[in-house]
């Protein structure tokens with residue numbers, strides 16, 4: 001019995017009406033809604049090209065494919081991420097090299113990226129791409145990462161699955177590298193159920209992605225069928241993928257996009273409420289709280305415990321016993337069976353990632369979480385930690 005879920009999408013009558021409108025229209029798959037969503041999303045974040053896809057995983061795959069990652073290349077990613085960030089390189093026959101996070105944060109460390117890139121090149125390898133993950137909605141150090149990418153002639157991809165609409169002085173996350181990819185999965189800051197968006201300023205990358213997301217066909221289905229006098233002919237120029245977004249999903253996305261600023265404000269307010277309630281624990285050096293960094297999208301509220309993983313596991317169990325959903329973002333990839341087997345040496349090289357993994361716990365955070373629900377969560381955290389973590393577990 002979960003009384004306060006870990007995640008809950010914010011869906012209103014406008015999203016439901018938008019879906020009903022598409023269902024009644026006679027055109028369900030990629031068409032005018034998806035095209036409008038792309039235009040509106042691109043305008044929102046200032047990206048010249050925005051391409052809707054059916055997941056961020058698909059977008060990341062297309063990003064690497066379109067920017068020239070080939071079998072045997074090396075793609076550098078943080079180990080502190082979801083497996084999708086890394087698996088897409090394997091789809092293309094490329095290898096992964098894991099970089100550590102910074103000593104005091106959650107995000108990929110440009111200094112360690114440089115170390116990994118230098119080691120790759122020294123071993124005769126080619127770094128085709130670096131993927132920066134804006135974990136929880138906090139923006140990675142893109143200026144430093146751009147410098148490293150340039151030195152190694154690598155493409156810089158932003159995994160912005162958590163980071164809409166993260167905005168820094170330099171622009172929105174997703175527009176700070178060569179290609180940016182957003183996720184609209186059900187728990188994300190805006191959702192289409194399943195979905196994603198790839199953005200780029202590079203017309204050639206956009207063109208390749210446009211072709212590859214729909215079977216390598218040179219024209220989109222919409223172009224072929226929307227005009228009764230339209231040409232029926234099309235050509236297949238590559239062995240592409242089936243990664244297009246439906247108009248049903250895009251219609252939801254357009255409404256969510258219009259609500260993006262108010263959804264962010266609600267998340268920020270909720271994060272601030274947690275910070276106020278949990279500040280006493282931070283003053284006692286029991287926890288470290290996430291800060292409202294410039295441009296934070298507040299996808300996640302990640303608490304860091306001073307005590308290490310046994311305390312974290314016990315606090316997680318106590319919260320779950322109290323009917324509160326929790327999660328950990330992330331168990332590092334190099335501790336997962338597939339990645340550990342493939343890259344056994346990575347384990348030794350990621351001290352900050354390993355330490356941070358033992359400290360972190362994500363609390364429920366979403367626009368519609370009520371102050372009363374947050375009060376229950378924070379009260380339980382405080383009580384369990386104050387009582388001594390292990391005694392708090394029934």
Ligand SMILES: Cc1ncc(COP(=O)(O)O)c(C=O)c1O
Pocket residue numbers: 054055056057058081082084085133159161162182183184185195196
């Ligand atoms: C950091 C990160 N990258 C990529 C993805 C993949 O997103 P999607 O589920 O839209 O494929 C996720 C999904 O949770 C994620 O958290």
